[in-house]
Every structure is written in structure tokens, then in C-alpha cells.
Amino acid sequence: MPSDASPATVPVLSVCGLSVDYATARGVVHALDDVSFELASGETLGIVGESGCGKSTLARAVVRLVDPSAGTIRLGEEDITHASRRQLRAARRDIQMVLQDPAASLDPRWTVGELLAEPLAIHRIGSRAERRGRVADLLRKVGLPPEAAGRRPHEFSGGQRQRIGIARALALEPKIVVLDEPVSALDVSVQAQILNLLTDLQRTLGVSFLFIGHDLSVVEYISDRVAVMYLGRIVELGDRDSLWRRPAHPYTRALLDAAPRIDGPAVPTGPGLSGDTPSPYDLPTGCRFHTRCPIATELCRHEAPATRELSPGHLVACHFPDTGAEPSSSARFGSGI
Amino acid sequence: MSDPIPADPVLAVDGLSIAFQTRRGLLPAVRDLSFSVGRGEMLAIVGESGCGKSLTALALLGLVPTPGRVTGGAVRLEGRNLLALDEAALRHVRGARISMIFQEPMTALNPVLTVGEQIMEAILEHEPVSRKAARERTLALLERVRIPDPARRFAEYPHRMSGGMRQRVMIAMALAGAPAVLVADEPTTALDVTIQAQILSLIDELRREQGTAVVFITHDLGVVSRYVDRVLVMYAGRKVEERDTRDLFADPFHPYTQGLIAAQPRGLIAAQPRGLAARSQADARLPGVARERLTEIPGTVPALAAMPPGCAFAPRCPLADDLCARTVPPPRPAGSGLVACHHAGESHAI
Numbered sequence: 001m002p003s004d005a006s007p008a009t010v011p012v013l014s015v016c017g018l019s020v021d022y023a024t025a026r027g028v029v030h031a032l033d034d035v036s037f038e039l040a041s042g043e044t045l046g047i048v049g050e051s052g053c054g055k056s057t058l059a060r061a062v063v064r065l066v067d068p069s070a071g072t073i074r075l076g077e078e079d080i081t082h083a084s085r086r087q088l089r090a091a092r093r094d095i096q097m098v099l100q101d102p103a104a105s106l107d108p109r110w111t112v113g114e115l116l117a118e119p120l121a122i123h124r125i126g127s128r129a130e131r132r133g134r135v136a137d138l139l140r141k142v143g144l145p146p147e148a149a150g151r152r153p154h155e156f157s158g159g160q161r162q163r164i165g166i167a168r169a170l171a172l173e174p175k176i177v178v179l180d181e182p183v184s185a186l187d188v189s190v191q192a193q194i195l196n197l198l199t200d201l202q203r204t205l206g207v208s209f210l211f212i213g214h215d216l217s218v219v220e221y222i223s224d225r226v227a228v229m230y231l232g233r234i235v236e237l238g239d240r241d242s243l244w245r246r247p248a249h250p251y252t253r254a255l256l257d258a259a260p261r262i263d264g265p266a267v268p269t270g271p272g273l274s275g276d277t278p279s280p281y282d283l284p285t286g287c288r289f290h291t292r293c294p295i296a297t298e299l300c301r302h303e304a305p306a307t308r309e310l311s312p313g314h315l316v317a318c319h320f321p322d323t324g325a326e327p328s329s330s331a332r333f334g335s336g337i
Numbered sequence: 338m339s340d341p342i343p344a345d346p347v348l349a350v351d352g353l354s355i356a357f358q359t360r361r362g363l364l365p366a367v368r369d370l371s372f373s374v375g376r377g378e379m380l381a382i383v384g385e386s387g388c389g390k391s392l393t394a395l396a397l398l399g400l401v402p403t404p405g406r407v408t409g410g411a412v413r414l415e416g417r418n419l420l421a422l423d424e425a426a427l428r429h430v431r432g433a434r435i436s437m438i439f440q441e442p443m444t445a446l447n448p449v450l451t452v453g454e455q456i457m458e459a460i461l462e463h464e465p466v467s468r469k470a471a472r473e474r475t476l477a478l479l480e481r482v483r484i485p486d487p488a489r490r491f492a493e494y495p496h497r498m499s500g501g502m503r504q505r506v507m508i509a510m511a512l513a514g515a516p517a518v519l520v521a522d523e524p525t526t527a528l529d530v531t532i533q534a535q536i537l538s539l540i541d542e543l544r545r546e547q548g549t550a551v552v553f554i555t556h557d558l559g560v561v562s563r564y565v566d567r568v569l570v571m572y573a574g575r576k577v578e579e580r581d582t583r584d585l586f587a588d589p590f591h592p593y594t595q596g597l598i599a600a601q602p603r604g605l606i607a608a609q610p611r612g613l614a615a616r617s618q619a620d621a622r623l624p625g626v627a628r629e630r631l632t633e634i635p636g637t638v639p640a641l642a643a644m645p646p647g648c649a650f651a652p653r654c655p656l657a658d659d660l661c662a663r664t665v666p667p668p669r670p671a672g673s674g675l676v677a678c679h680h681a682g683e684s685h686a687i
Contacts, residue, residue, distance in 0.1 A: 050532075051529050192634075260563035
């Protein structure tokens with residue numbers, strides 16, 4: 001994938017041609033198909049899309065909770081695509097995950113102090129006393145009082161539990177945190193607290209975020225770059241402003257139009273999409289979006305579009321991308337992923 | 338100043354109070370709530386978890402689950418107080434004059450009946466028509482809610498359908514009796530955004546064409562801004578503000594409403610126009626570029642058992658003083674609506 005970062009910088013995460021298939025009773029699901037992207041140090045890449053687009057599978061695949069069927073995952077220079085359990089344990093110092101429901105990922109019998117010290121103990125970091133100090137430090141970082149260490153997760157509100165989840169993910173000072181819908185279960189006032197916390201942590205720690213979400217205003221707010229997914233593929237990837245100002249893929253455009261926002265137009269600006277997302281068991285031929293696309297042609301029904309670069313860093317997989325006012329910009333594509 | 342109360346409301350709620358029966362006595366969850374909705378109007382009730390909005394929705398149909406119960410007030414539907422009716426009389430009204438759709442249709446749909454049979458049943462329960470006529474009406478309803486190939490879908494079971502299709506079936510069922518009021522409790526929260534847009538457009542179209550009044554319960558302010566005429570904001574069981582939608586977003590009066598709107602991640606494009614040229618590609622890779630801090634509302638919502646004696650928002654409010662700590666502010670007219678705050682209008686708090 002082309003990169004606008006200086007050639008000397010190795011991305012903290014490089015995903016290339018990643019595919020994940022699930023074998024189920026109803027057949028094989030191609031949950032993720034040929035997905036490529038890079039994550040730079042200190043940046044937030046947002047991943048958006050609707051149910052079944054593969055965004056959560058992608059989150060699980062990059063931390064190797066599910067096994068890829070093709071492609072590679074690199075942490076820095078290290079290829080972890082087929083890393084053994086032991087190699088993975090070391091790799092997980094660098095890549096951690098935060099889930100939507102903090103309660104589900106925190107053992108209710110443990111105190112918060114024990115939960116935060118556990119990753120340190122597993123990696124044999126520090127003495128007992130040093131770990132206690134580190135726990136206090138983590139609590140302070142996420143805005144919880146030191147007394148929180150002696151209490152159990154259920155004694156906290158949803159927002160506070162998400163702070164605990166974030167503290168645990170940060171315990172090993174990872175380079176990357178994968179956040180899978182981290183604020184989707186929270187009320188808007190609490191959501192604001194967590195989004196501010198994530199922004200502050202990134203600024204002070206320089207950690208990179210892979211932020212999976214379905215709420216477009218949240219993803220827009222938190223992300224430097226955004227990848228839009230549809231039925232297992234990235235259909236568009238670019239820096240946030242280009243994507244929001246000039247979405248090139250008709251699906252991106254439809255998503256942005258469909259999501260009402262308090263500072264947006266009072267009426268939808270586009271016609272909206274008709275129909276449902278096709279079943280992942282029975283994927284459409286050609287471009288997977290053609291069954292709902294307002295501008296699909298015969299070509300789209302038969303041939304899957306290759307990913308091309310519209311402008312530096314702005315990738316789109318569509319035969320007829322909206323290239324905006326300058327028709328010449330479409331002539332610049334070429335390298336693809 | 339316009340009157341927020343519709344001249345001839347289809348539904349008028351007056352002083353509604355709902356409480357939970359506990360070992361330590363009654364815990365009030367909704368207090369002294371009044372509002373009304375006119376024919377063809379869409380009113381949203383917004384607020385965060387625990388504010389009492391869903392409980393209010395259930396009370397409109399006499400469906401408050403135990404240990405909750407209505408402790409006071411009236412719910413007048415076309416002039417008749419539903420709270421004074423017995424269960425048998427209520428059942429006649431429910432589905433016929435007022436009906437409800439929920440966030441998760443599967444909780445309301447019967448999994449062992451086809452969708453057609455369920456809608457037919459809803460029709461037959463309220464009207465003395467033949468099965469043949471009910472079947473025809475059902476097919477018309479399925480078509481009305483834009484379900485493709487109604488004859489085939491009629492014979493399908495709910496679990497075979499997508500979330501969006503199920504919600505359409507729920508709406509068809511809710512419309513079977515041509516109700517005057519449709520109560521929609523977070524009807525699109527579980528749906529994808531492109532499907533949400535389809536369902537909201539459908540509800541919007543139905544109320545315009547059939548004059549159905551809609552009470553729309555939601556936490557999503559974006560949805561409110563696009564589809565709703567009037568908004569009622571609830572906090573800790575009480576109405577804190579009620580306004581025309583446009584006015585509410587342009588100039589919220591209550592410090593809580595101001596906080597809610599400011600906490601919303603906004604489109605940066607709209608909030609602060611910046612040229613693309615202002616940021617080089619390299620800048621785009623730096624963390625925290627062009628990201629304004631979101632406004633947080635400090636603290637948390639008080640527990641039902643620990644409600645402050647005065648304004649429930651006072652412990653979190655920058656404008657709060659002694660008066661707020663002692664006395665609950667009554668709703669008073671303000672702009673196009675009502676606000677319940679001792680200090681609203683003095684300055685913008687948040």
C-alpha cells in the first residue's frame with residue numbers, strides 16, 4: 001500500500017491482503033477478503049461499516065484471536081501472521097485490545113488492582129511493590145482514584161468500567177490498542193469523557209489506535225484516517241477530511257447521508273440505499289455493493305473493482321468513483337494496494 | 338412565543354408519576370410529567386439511560402412492568418383517561434387506538450407464527466372481519482411498509498428475516514388497527530444506519546399520510562434533528578426542557594440540554610471549516626491534529642434512592658446555587674417551549 005509517511009518510518013502495524021474465512025454449519029463465510037492497510041505511530045485509524053462488514057473480524061484477526069486464511073500481519077518488522085502461542089505472548093506486549101462491554105472482559109471476582117497487575121505479572125514485569133505502584137499510576141492515567149484498586153468491576157458505572165478496560169490495555173505500554181466499539185454502550189455524556197480520555201492518552205503516550213465503530217460522528221471525531229468496509233472489503237480509505245468532504249465510493253457517500261447529525265442537513269442529501277445488505281453466505285458477483293448501488297452498471301455486476309489511489313493516500317475500490325470537480329484527478333490512480 | 342401544547346391533542350399526558358415498589362418504600366422514577374401530541378405530529382422524548390423515557394412510553398399503553406406502577410396523573414387518549422380503564426378495556430384500546438414498536442422486534446413477535454398470521458391476528462382481534470378480508474388487509478399492510486414480495490413474506494417466520502424487515506413487520510402490525518398514536522421506543526437503535534434511514538423515512542411518511550401522532554423515544558440527537566417536530570428532554574425522571582426541534586439545537590436553555598448537545602461529537606467540517614491545504618499530509622499523521630475537546634458533563638446521574646431534594650441536575654450544574662439545592666424548578670414558558678431551571682436564560686452554562 002502506498003504511504004505518505006517518510007520511507008524511513010516503519011508502520012507500527014502493516015496488514016496486507018488479509019482474509020479470514022469461517023467454516024459454519026451453513027457453509028463458509030468469507031468474513032474478510034484481501035484487506036490491506038498500515039497504521040502509523042501515534043495515529044488513529046478508524047474502521048467503519050455496518051453489520052457483517054467484517055470490522056470486528058478484522059479487530060480480532062490483527063490481535064490473532066482468529067486465524068487468517070491468507071495475507072500477512074506485521075507488528076513493526078515482525079511478521080506475526082503465523083506466530084506461535086509463545087511468540088504471540090511477547091507480541092501482545094505491543095498490541096492490546098479494548099472491547100465494547102467492559103463488564104464482559106473483566107473477571108468480576110478480581111479487584112481492579114489485581115486485574116491491572118495481571119498482565120504485568122504474566123510478563124514478569126517488576127516486583128510486587130513495583131506493580132502496585134504501576135497500578136496506581138495506571139489508575140491516575142485513566143482518571144480513577146487510587147482507592148479503585150481495592151474494589152471490584154461491578155461496583156463501577158459503565159464509563160468507569162471502560163476506564164478500567166483501557167487501563168488494563170495500557171498496562172504493558174503497548175504501541176497499538178485495538179478498540180472494538182469502545183463507546184457504543186455508553187450514554188453520550190459519558191462517551192464524551194471516554195473519547196477525551198483516549199485523545200489525551202494518545203497525545204501523552206504516543207500510542208496508535210485502531211478504532212472500530214459504527215457511529216460515524218464518533219469515528220470522524222477520533223480518527224486521523226478512516227477505512228470504510230462493506231461485506232468483508234475495504235471500499236475506501238483515506239484521511240478523515242478527504243473522506244468526509246469528498247467521499248469517492250457510493251457506499252461511503254450513502255453512509256454519510258444516512259447518518260443524521262445535529263449539525264448536518266435537515267433532510268437527507270441523497271436518495272438513500274434501498275434493500276438490505278446481502279448475506280455473507282451468498283456474496284454478490286462482481287462488486288459486492290452492486291445490488292444496492294445507485295450507479296451500478298453491467299461491469300459492476302461482473303467484475304470486482306480493483307483498489308486504486310485517487311490522490312495520495314486516498315484509496316477507493318469502485319469502477320466509477322466520484323472524483324469531484326477535478327476530472328484529472330482520476331488519471332492519477334495506478335499503484336493500487 | 339408560541340404555545341408548545343397542540344390545540345387539539347390526540348394524546349395528553351398530565352402529571353404522570355411512576356414509581357418502583359421496593360422494600361424501603363416507593364422510589365419515584367418519573368415525576369409529574371406532562372406533555373401532549375397533536376395529530377400527525379412527531380414528538381421525541383430524549384435523555385440518557387435511567388431518565389425514565391422508556392418507562393413513560395410503557396405507561397402510555399398501560400404496560401408498566403412490576404415492581405413499577407403509575408402513582409399519579411392521567412394519560413388521555415382522544416379525551417379518554419387510559420389510566421382509569423381496566424385491563425379488558427385497555428386491551429381494546431391497545432393496538433386499535435395506540436400501539437407501540439420496540440427496539441428489538443423479536444421480543445414482540447411470536448417466533449412460531451408466520452409474520453402474516455401475526456398481523457392477521459392483530460386485525461382480527463379488533464375488527465369483526467372475515468379471515469379472507471384480514472388476509473387481504475395484511476398483504477396491503479406488508480406492501481404499505483415496503484416489504485418486497487408480500488405474498489411470499491406472509492408465510493415467512495420472523496427469525497428468517499433481517500432486522501430491518503422485522504422492524505417493518507412490527508410497524509405493519511402496529512398499524513393494523515390504524516391507531517391515532519404510535520409509540521416508538523428506540524425503534525432503530527439496533528439497526529444499521531442505512532436501514533435506520535429507511536425505517537425512519539417510513540415512520541415519517543406514515544404519520545404525514547395517515548396523520549398518526551408519533552411519540553418517539555430515543556437517545557440519538559442526530560435522529561431527532563432530522564425527523565422530529567418537538568423535543569422533550571428528560572433528566573432523572575423529570576422534564577427539564579421542551580422545545581421545537583430547531584430552537585432546541587440552535588439555542589438550548591437548560592444547562593443539561595446544553596451539556597448533552599456539547600458532548601455530541603460534531604462534524605468538524607461544520608464546526609470549524611478548515612481548508613485541506615491547511616494540513617499537510619505529514620500533519621495528518623500526527624496525533625491529535627484538529628481535534629477539539631468534547632464537553633463533558635461532570636459527575637453522574639443521581640441514583641433513584643438518592644435524589645437531591647431540589648433540582649436533580651444541581652450537583653452537576655455550574656449554575657447551581659442554594660435555591661437549586663432546595664427547590665425543584667417548575668417548568669416555565671421560554672421561547673417556543675418550556676424549561677425547568679431557576680437560572681435558564683441567565684447565561685450559557687456549558
